[in-house]
Amino acid sequence: MRILFVNKFWTPVGGVEEHCQQLIEMLEDEGHEVVRFGMEDPDNEPPLPAGQSVSAVSFHDPALSERLRSASRACLGRETRVAMRKLLERERFDIAHVVHAYHQLGMTFLPILRAAGVPIVMDLHDYKVGCPRYLLFNDRSKEICTVCLDRRAGWIWAPAARRCWNGSRVSGALLTAEALSARLSRAYSAADRVVVRNDLQVLAAERGGVPSEKIRLIRSWFEERPELEPAAGRQMLFIGRLVKEKGVDTLIRAAAKSGISVRVVGDGPQRPELERLIDATGAAVELAGRRNHDEVFDELSHARALIVPSIWPEIFGLVISEAFAGGIPVIGSDVGAISELLGEERGYLFPVGDSDRLANLMMRVMKRPDEAAERVENALRYARTHLTHERWKHQYREIYEELSQTADVGPL
DSSP states (O other): OEEEEEOSOOSSOSHHHHHHHHHHHHHHHTTOEEEEEEEOOTTOSSOOOTTSEEOOOOTTOOOHHHHHHHHHHHHTOHHHHHHHHHHHHHOOOSEEEEOSOTTTTOSTTHHHHHHTTOOEEEEOSSSTTTOTTSSSEETTTTEEOOHHHHSTTHHHHHHHHTTTTTTOHHHHHHHHHHHHHHHHTTTGGGOSEEEESSHHHHHHHHHTTOOGGGEEEOOOOOOOOOOOOGGGOOEEEEESOOSGGGOHHHHHHHHHHHTOOEEEEBOOTTHHHHHHHHHHHTOOEEEEEOOOHHHHHHHHTTEEEEEEOOSSOOSOOHHHHHHHHHTOOEEEESSHHHHHHHTTTTSEEEOTTOHHHHHHHHHHHHHOHHHHHHHHHHHHHHHHHHSOHHHHHHHHHHHHHHHHHHHTOOOO
């Protein structure tokens, strides 16, 4: 089969791009040809040939002309539509697998794939289908916001009224315009299968107009490794971007209250604010900067526990699966996929933003290693059943098989 794989970024940015690479490796190992499509970038790995990319846009460029061009791309996607039409005129594809496209590519090219008779798999890694802000999180209030799921027309008025993106009404209005464009072009309903990763995403997809029979829930997988020895570590560990929704400020306050040292691996725009909070609280927190994927597991090997204090409903939480893989206990916010992964005593859960409760759990893990070990074993049993690589590959194969039969393109 020839598969068109669409993602806006082909640089090693984060978990979404890692997911794309894993899927492409699976497909190519099974003898299928994968053609990539996305946004131009000198750091693309591998580089995208001419005709398989569109020019780069930046939503952070201060120039008004660039901001207008970016807004046009998000809402109209003209350059993407032109490039996609030309590509489909030259080449034939059996299936299109679309991951992240909004903003930098726009969503209006999906009906073009549909009109060309190419079956579409849409692989969602956020809540964009039902939430224009895509995180179910309000930047201004620093709180989870589900108004666009709870109210039928919420997506029309809430982004501007609640200033959920960058605290700006203009940014909110742009989100609504982009969402309107996607709905008018029927971009999401053009997909034949929509893959999600947690139960809340299922709801977001349904509220966004995706028929329930098209939705498939596929959780990410974990790679089991030799278990580490958490009792040897004295530090707690956080791994992730330093942004508001990750809740690192909650962790710093908990570290100060518990007296337990914490190592923070990652970087981001919130770092200066967090440095000031560390100084103000006297917390024993070290901001260690970014690490690559292999170094992350090294960091886990020296940790007593992993802490995931997010204040938004995480989609999956790949870092949790990394901890499962090494047998490291996890303390996380009781929200989104974190709740699903750590529930039933597979870890420890605390209310979102509650630094007192988090501090108590940090001390509990230190004082009760046998209990922590029991929860690690519960997590491993769950992961070995529900999060295996073979299960993950089988679920994707099933989708491709369904669509190949529908499109009469031959078996996988």
